[in-house]
Amino acid sequence: MRAASKLISSTHPSLHLSHPTPDSFTWNTLIRAHTRSVARPSLSVYLRMRLHAVLPDLRTFPFLLQSFASPSNLQSGKRTHAHILRSGFASDAFVQTSLINMYSTCGCLDSAHQVFGEIPLPDLPSWNSIISANVKSGFVGVARHMFDEMPQRNVISWSCMIDGYVRSGDCKEALALFRDMQLLEVEEVRPNEYTMSSVLSACGRLGALEHGKWVHAYIDKCGMEVDVVLGTSLIDMYAKCGSVERARQVFTELGWKKDVMAWSAMISGLAMHGHGKECLDLFSRMQDQWVRPNAVTFLAVLCACVHAGLVSKGMEYFEMMREEFGITPTIQHYGSIVDLYGRAGLIEKAWDVVKSMPMKPDVLIWGALLSGSRMHGDVEMCEFSIKQLIELEPNNSGAYVLLSNVYAKMGRWEDVRYVRDLMEAKGIRKVPGCSMVEVGGILHEFFVGDESHPETREIYQMLEEIMKKLKLAGYVGNTREVLLDLDEEGKELALSLHSEKLAIAFSFIKTRPGTPIRIVKNLRICVDCHVAIKLISRVFNREIVVRDCNRFHHFRYGLCSCKDYW
Structure with a gap:
């Protein structure tokens, strides 16, 4: 207790024990403010509150639980749960929903389900929280089962489920659910900007341009403002659906509202369509307008250099990212450089990049090295890369197929049959072309x-x-x-x-x-x-x-x- 008092007086002189004790409203305000601060966690404020013998109220714990946002905070979250039980607030709906969110964010889905199961009559926010928890954990089937059992739903319920399908790659089901949502014609389930952003993402992943154009028209019909979030979603959707012209139009119409994500989406769209020069020109314009590029922007720029075969230019941007903007390259950036060298036939330089990386190569890196060595007939590097892929992912059908393909191009049919027999023995099936x-x-x-x-x-x-x-x-x-x-x-x-x-x-x-x-x-x-x-x-x-x-x-x-x- 003495140590805690000493800590309080040294860090917050205004909160010294000899001073008047603030009421719970003031403490709750401090806790809420500190949930957004990494330097002074809200838990320390809560402990000071208890040292001052101020009792928590119904708002204290929901604010406090928001600060536990990663698996490393799980133990603190559990101890707070124990405080909630002792304080008698465990039956409050707002506290229960906050507990579900906390356990979900900390990666403990079982505990989230346990809290939900202990609620006699879960309210709508509690249902939404447990569905969101399952979606975040990748259990979309479980989330859908609970969604179908809900006594009532609102726009949050539908949007969360649609987004869950998009995240899991089942974009057709996301669009089907969106159609079901529209048929209800109830105010509480009217799609909002978040819903439309998820639906646009589904259209983009499917390459469904006609669907995407209809969604854009629906946004206009509903009078939704095409802000920077929706605008970026539209740019991304049109680019992925093959209509770079429409993506440009949306980008232009955003005007002064464009942020780094909107610029990055347009740069990325131009890159994937092979408009290398326009992509790099747009990157220069972005800097001229004092918009600071981020790691995503540079990934798109490097992608443009890869597709255009601009090796020296790509290396310039890679160095610019590190030295001028202080952005630490991720494994995706290194993958782009490996791909850049590999496609240009500079296999040795690509291999040098792999060896010099500060992180362990993953499937992306070995795949990029493999692609370049296959393109330029470096059989030895092909075999080496494929074996590294198989070591990382023993059930990766693509790696076995690639190894078989390398042998087939060399006419080594006995080796082809050996690889195919090995796949059959392990129950590994080739992903069919679709x-x-x-x-x-x-x-x-x-x-x-x-x-x-x-x-x-x-x-x-x-x-x-x-x-x-x-x-x-x-x-x-x-x-x-x-x-x-x-x-x-x-x-x-x-x-x-x-x-x-x-x-x-x-x-x-x-x-x-x-x-x-x-x-x-x-x-x-x-x-x-x-x-x-x-x-x-x-x-x-x-x-x-x-x-x-x-x-x-x-x-x-x-x-x-x-x-x-x-």
């Missing part, structure tokens, strides 16, 4: 050799017609891309059934001549499909936009925006 296309506001998915679509017969007939015209125009299938031990005829057939070709054939059936086609692919586009789609864009006079796992490819008049560098 392409998605939006036609008439409906998303259609196609897999390699897919026959599940209701119009499969018509799709294959159209594909056959397309391939015939391509061959007349000089197309020859790049059978080196088929990494199976088949004869030439079998390899050509396998090439023709790649998912993006099926998606294009379907789009030809469903859209009028000249209509642009936008495809989202889960894997990197192969060399043969890249050649074929360039030719399709010329022979059929179609603009075709393909977003693969690396970047956007805009095919027009027989050319691609990537200039065959991807």
Whole structure:
């Protein structure tokens, strides 16, 4: 007690024991103010409050619990929970909700569920808190089960669940839930800016431009202000859906409201579309307007340099980030530099970067090194990188497939079979190539050799017609891309059934001549499909936009925006 009194008098002379004792309102105000301060934690204020024999009230603990925001605070949170029980406030709804939030934030979901289970009749905020706790912990299925059991819901309930689906990658379900939300037409569940931001994120991830345009129109119809948060979401959505023109328009309309995130979103959008010069020019404009770039901005700038093959420029920005702006590079920044050198064929320099990194290389780093060494035929570095990938993630199907592909390109079919047998023995399955296309506001998915679509017969007939015209125009299938031990005829057939070709054939059936086609692919586009789609864009006079796992490819008049560098 003496030590505590000494601490109080030395740090806060105004709170010395000889001075008048403030009431609980003043102490609560101090605790609340200190929840936002790292230097003077609110817990120390609470302990001083107790030393002054001031009893906590219903507001004290909710304010105090807000300050426990990481797993390292869990023990302090538990001790505060014990104080709550002794103080007799454990049955207060506001305190219970705050406890659920605290345990969730500290990574103790079981305790959050225990608190919720002890509430006889949970109110709406308590339901929302436990659903949010499950979403944050990645248990979206559990969250949905509880969401369906809720006696009532508000906009927070719906928005949290929609955001949960987006975070887990189930964007189709997020959009389906948003449609259900709209059908209610109840004031309490009217979508707000947070809801729309999550929905726009879902559209962007799916590459669903028509959905995204409709959401934008809905925002305008509801009279929502397109502030910097919604504006940044719109820029990101349009860029990811392949419409960089609309992204530019939203960016311009934001005017003076643009912050670093809006600038970064636009720079990133230009980078992924291969507009390297415009991207770097915009970065210069950003600095001219006294907007300080952050780590995200520099990641986008480095990405632009990677796609444009600007090695020396990329290194300039990397040094600028560290020396001029004092930003410590993350593993993503180092990954970009490894990728930058690797794509340029400077494998030794890429390897030097890996060895000099202050952190242990992860899957991103080894993948970047692998990509460059594969592109430039460095088999030894390929094998080494793949083995590091497998060591980090023993069940990573992509690593095994890549190793098999390396052996196949070398004609080492015995080694190919060994890797495939190993995958089978471990129960590891290859991620199938999947392409998605939006036609008439409906998303259609196609897999390699897919026959599940209701119009499969018509799709294959159209594909056959397309391939015939391509061959007349000089197309020859790049059978080196088929990494199976088949004869030439079998390899050509396998090439023709790649998912993006099926998606294009379907789009030809469903859209009028000249209509642009936008495809989202889960894997990197192969060399043969890249050649074929360039030719399709010329022979059929179609603009075709393909977003693969690396970047956007805009095919027009027989050319691609990537200039065959991807």
